Amino acid sequence: MTPQIVLASASPRRSELLTQIGIRHLIKAVDIDESPWPHESPLAYVERVATEKSAACRALLQDNLPVLAADTSVVCDGLIMGKPDNLEHAFAMLGRLSGRSHQVYSAVSLRGDHHWQAVSVSEVRFRPLSQAEIVAYWHTGEPCDKAGAYAIQGLASIFIESITGSFSGVMGLPLFETAQLLAKQGIKVIA
Numbered sequence: 001m002t003p004q005i006v007l008a009s010a011s012p013r014r015s016e017l018l019t020q021i022g023i024r025h026l027i028k029a030v031d032i033d034e035s036p037w038p039h040e041s042p043l044a045y046v047e048r049v050a051t052e053k054s055a056a057c058r059a060l061l062q063d064n065l066p067v068l069a070a071d072t073s074v075v076c077d078g079l080i081m082g083k084p085d086n087l088e089h090a091f092a093m094l095g096r097l098s099g100r101s102h103q104v105y106s107a108v109s110l111r112g113d114h115h116w117q118a119v120s121v122s123e124v125r126f127r128p129l130s131q132a133e134i135v136a137y138w139h140t141g142e143p144c145d146k147a148g149a150y151a152i153q154g155l156a157s158i159f160i161e162s163i164t165g166s167f168s169g170v171m172g173l174p175l176f177e178t179a180q181l182l183a184k185q186g187i188k189v190i191a
Contacts (some may be wrong), residue, residue, distance in 0.1 A: 004187050005110075008057035008069035013153065014173045018068075021175055021189045023182065026065070030056040034071070034082075042075040046107035047117060054109040066112030066185050072172045074148025076102040081148045087138050090149040094137070097148065099128035104148075106169040108178050112185040120174035122165025124152070129159060 003026045007015060010029035018025050032052050036045050053069035061067065074081040076096050084090035106120045142156065143149040150156035152163070152170045168175040179189045 003065060005066045005068050005182070006057060006061060008053045008067050011172055013171050014070060017168055017171060017173045017175060018178075021179065023187070023189065025068070028057050028060065030060065030069075032056050036080050042073055042078070042080050042103070042105050043119060043121075045080060046071045046073050046105045047109075047119060050107035050109040051115075051117065054111045054115070058111045066110055066187070068178070068181075069109045070106060070173050072104060072106040072147055072169070074102060074104055074150075076100070076148075083145055083147055084143060084149040087135070090138050090143050091131075091134050093149040094129060094134045094143070097126045097129075097150070098134075099126060101125040102148070104165070104170045106166070106172065106174045108174060108181055110181040110185060114184075116181045116184050118174070118177035118181055120166045120169035120177050122163060122169050124163050124170060125161045126159050127161045
């Protein structure tokens with residue numbers, strides 16, 4: 001089947017979410033510096049990174065397929081929580097999230113006829129976690145490459161008391177916003 005878009009991400013979750021809504025896509029991951037700038041707000045950060053990913057991918061392509069990129073950050077107390085470096089780092093992150101609410105920002109950037117962008121902000125509340133649970137969770141391997149050291153669609157779902165917002169956005173690609181952007185490009189999820 002002919003692809004409709006290029007996904008500028010190596011994330012299997014983003015690809016699965018696009019497949020879930022029937023969007024045929026090629027994967028063309030790009031490598032950019034994702035370090036937050038000093039004093040950059042979480043909103044500005046995810047918007048900038050998603051925009052830079054879509055621009056970097058567009059620059060590499062020979063064809064005119066629309067390029068979709070996204071960036072997701074877990075934010076607690078105004079602090080952007082990236083991917084954990086090791087057990088101690090994951091322990092600190094999950095300890096901070098334990099028994100509290102935090103936000104998940106997901107920005108989507110689509111480059112086609114124009115450049116469009118959207119952001120989803122969700123609120124996630126964790127139940128209190130024990131030290132033993134955090135260590136055991138780390139050893140499953142699931143949190144190793146996840147922002148905030150957890151995957152809502154995986155084992156960490158047992159830690160989550162509530163979510164207000166977009167489940168798919170917390171996974172890494174807010175489908176409501178993505179479908180709206182695709183429609184602007186003439187790509188309808190449901191014809």
